[in-house]
Amino acid sequence: MQHPEVVDPAHPLVERVRAICLAYPESVEVEAWGRPTFRAGKKIFIMVSASMDRPFSIVFKPDSDERGPYLQDGRFFSPPYWGPGGWLATDLDQPGTDWTELGEIIDTSYRQVALVRQIKALDAAGGRNGPQRLV
Structure with missing residues (x-):
């Protein structure tokens, strides 16, 4: 069964997320559930659109130590389906969106x-400063 498209994959906000995500070693984009997902090999690390109500958002997997502080910040929320697994989400289309912070989250x-091997390739290419240049 084909899922309806939740967000336009050519929207400038999606394009910006795409440029950051695809700069990572072995990252690929796969459409799933009507949304762009970005994967490190086969594992999702970013999904665009937490829900139909919030199409311009990303779902991400925070470091376990950062999850609590993120949840105390009103910009972050527990997304449907993914939240119980420790994932969080944040909107991309808010005034003053901090793309440097989003780059760090990604x-x-x-x-x-x-x-x-993917992390070693990332670190060899300059680590956080590699794909971060695109933010």
Whole structure:
């Protein structure tokens, strides 16, 4: 069964997330559930659109130590389906969106699911400063 498209994959906000995510070693984009997902090999590290009501958001996997502080910040929320697994989400279309912070969030999420060889390739390419240049 084909899921309806939740967000336009050509929207500038999605394009910006795509540029950051696809700069990571072995990252690929796969459409799933009507949404762009970005994967480190086979494992999702970013999904665009937490819900139909919030199409311009990303779902990410925070470091376990950061989850609590994020939840105390009103910009972050527990997304449907993914939240019980420790994932969080944040909107992309809010005034004053901090793309440097989003880049750091994407980096952390990638590192949570990437294989050791992917992280080594990232670190060899300059680590956080590699894909971060795109923010």
